[in-house]
Amino acid sequence: MGAEFDNPAQIGIYSFINGSYKFVMERDIQHGAVEELEFVENPCLILPSNVCVEQTSYVINLTNMPIIAGSYIASWQRCCRNNTINNIVAPNNTGATYTIEITEEAQRTCNNGPRFTNFPPIGICVNDPINFDHSATDKEGDNIVYEFCAPLQGGGPLGVNNPSEQSLCEGITPDPRNCLPPYVNVIFNAPNYSAVSPLGVSSSISINPLTGLISGTPTLTGQFVVGVCVKEFRNGILLSILRRDFQFNVVNCQSSVSASIHSDAVVNGKEFVLNSCGNNTVTFENESTIEQYIKTYKWSFNISGNAVEKKTRDATYTFPGVGNYKGTMIVNEGLPCGDTAYINVNVFPSIDADFQFTYDTCIGGPVSFRDMSVTKAQNLTGWDWNFGDTEKSTVRNPNHLYQEPGLLPVTLIAMDNNQCRDTITKKISYFPVPPLIIIKPTRYVACVPASILFNNLSVPIDDTYKIFWDFGDGETGDDISPTHEYKTEGTFSIKVEITSPIGCYTSDVFPNLITMEPSPVADFIYTPEVINSLNPTAVFTDLSTGANGWFWDFGGQGRSFMRNPTFTFQDTGLAYIKEVVFHPNGCTDTLIKTIDIEPVVQYFLPNAFTPNYDGKNEVYKPAGLSEGVQSYSMTIWSRWGESLYETSDPEAGWNGRKNNTGQELPIGVYLCVLRYQDARNRPHELREFVTLVR
Missing domain, CATH: 2.60.40 (Immunoglobulin-like)
Known part of the structure; x- marks a missing residue:
C-alpha cells in the first residue's frame, strides 16, 4: 500500500535523559507545497512510467524550550512504504519514522543543523557507475560525518480496515503521545541486503564518511530503501544526528540518443559526408535524437593544425579553401549514452550554370539552347534540361520544338566531375504563329442542313491567339476549333487567319473544302384515316420529294422497301410509322408519324x-x-x-x-x-x- 502526505502531520517531541525517553509535547503541522520531481540528472535514463516521486516540507517552530541534560528527539511516524521495494521484508506493512536528535550541546550553543545539498536522483542505471553528492552544509562549519544506517520503522498496517486502530503504535498514523522512541530498524532481506549494502552485496555501494559522496556500481535492478545518518560534531562533541531515508530506483537504461547530422551521404551509419561546392563556409544541421535526452554537444575540426571546437546544437565552420576536412560531433560526451558522428567535408571548386537560346519569334520552329556553364573543377560532366512543358533532355546543346506557346521557364542543372551541381532558370517568351495551318473538318461532304466541326491542328496556338474563320457562306467564327452549320447547297472555301499575342500573323485558304448536297424531304399519308381491330389494313402513299429510295418501319411489326406499301397491323395500340427516303447523292431524310390501331368495343x-x-x-x-x-x-x-x-x-x-x-x-x-x-x-x-x- 502507499501513503499520501499527512496534513497535518502529528510530530512528537521527546526528551532523552539518562537512557530514558519521555513524551514532551505533540505539534500538528501542515505541510508546504507538494512538488512532483521530474528532473533526471542522467540523460541516459528513461524512468518507467510507474515511478512517481513527490516532496514537501514540514516546518516546526519550538520556542522557550528549556535546556536539558540530554537530548530532544523530534519524530514523525507513518505507515506504509510502497510494496515494490526489493531490499526489506514486507515493505507494504512497514512504516517509516523521520527523526532528528538535538543534543544538550546543540541546545546550549543554539546550533543550526546540517542541510543536504542535493535531492537523491529519482533513478540510476544498472551496471553504470554512480557518483552522487549526498553532502550537507553547516552554517557554523561544524564537522560532518556520513555513514549508511538502517532506516527506521514506524507504525504498521492496522487501521486500514478499522479506523479506530489507526492511532495504535502498529497503526498507519501512530499517536506520538503513546509511541515513544527508541524506534525499530527496518528488516533487510539478508544476506543479500543490509544497511551498509542497501543495493545488494554485489553492488559495492559505499559512502565517503568525509564528503558524503555515494559511489559504486549497482548490479541489480529494482527499488531500494537507503538510509544515511549525518552526525554533526564541534570540537569532538556530538551536536546532532540527522537521518535521511530515501529510495534508489535502479533500472535498465536505454541508449536513448543517436548522433546524426544532415548530410549528402552516410557511410557505415556513422560517417556523414557533406559536399560544399564553391563555398568555404559550411553550416551543419544537427539531426541527433532524442533531443530531450541530449545534454551536451561538442563539434571538433582540425583546421590548419588547430582543433576548433563548438558546443552548440548546430554549428558553422569556415574552411581555408578547397580540400577534405574531417571532424566529429559528440553528444553527451563522457556519459554511457554518449554517441559520436564522424564528419567528412569536401570543399570543391565552384560551378556556375548558364545558357543562351535563339529562335524565330514569329514563325513556329525549334528553339536552339546553348550551354554556357563554367566550372573550376576538371570538367563538366552532365546537363539536365527542363523545357517547362514536361519535356526534358540531357544533351549539352539541345534543340526543342514547343507544341504550346507561352512564357515558359527553362531550367538547366549543370554537373561537374565532383558531382557539384548548379541550377539556373530563365523564361522564354514563345508566341510564334504556326508555320503551317492545318485544319480537319469532321465532314467534307454533307447534306443540307449539317453542322461541321473544324478541328484546328495547327501548332503552336492557344486561347491567347486571335483566330478568324471565314466559312465561305457569309458566316465567320473566332474559336480555335469552331462548329458551323451550313444551311444552303453548294461548295465552300475556308479561310483561316491567326494572330499571336505579340502581333505575328499568318493565314491560309482551303479552296472548295466543303460540299453541301441537297437533301430529300420525306412525307406520306395513309388511308383509311381510322384503322382499328376490325379494319387493321392501311395503304401508305409516299409524298416525298427528291427521293429515289424508300424504307418503311411499321412500328416494329414489319418493314418494306416499296414506295407505296400496304400493311396489315397484327396488334392494336400506338404504332410509330417511320419513312426514310434516300437522295441519289446518299443524303437521307426521315419522317415519323403515329397511328392508333384502336381495339373495337x-x-x-x-x-x-x-x-x-x-x-x-x-x-x-x-x-x-x-x-x-x-x-x-x-x-x-x-x-x-x-x-x-x-x-x-x-x-x-x-x-x-x-x-x-x-x-x-x-x-x-x-x-x-x-x-x-x-x-x-x-x-x-x-x-x-x-x-x-x-
Missing part, C-alpha cells in the same frame, strides 16, 4: 331470352366485341323501376331471378341498361327492352 343487346332449363338461351347478356373495354356495367330493371340484377363482369349474365339467387321472376318485359367505356375511355350507353319467356 361493340355490343348488341338481345330483346328476349328463355330461362326454362332447356339448355338454350338460359342467360341474358350482351353479345359483341369486348377487347379493350375499360369499364362495364349492366343493370336489369323492372317496369316499376326496381333494380333486379347488376354486374360489372362482361362475361356474366342474368338468369331470370332477382340478383340471380331469388325466386324466378314472372314472364314479362324488363329494361336492360348497358354502360361501358371503350379502349380510349369514351363512354357508351345501350338500352333494350327484354322479354322474359318460359
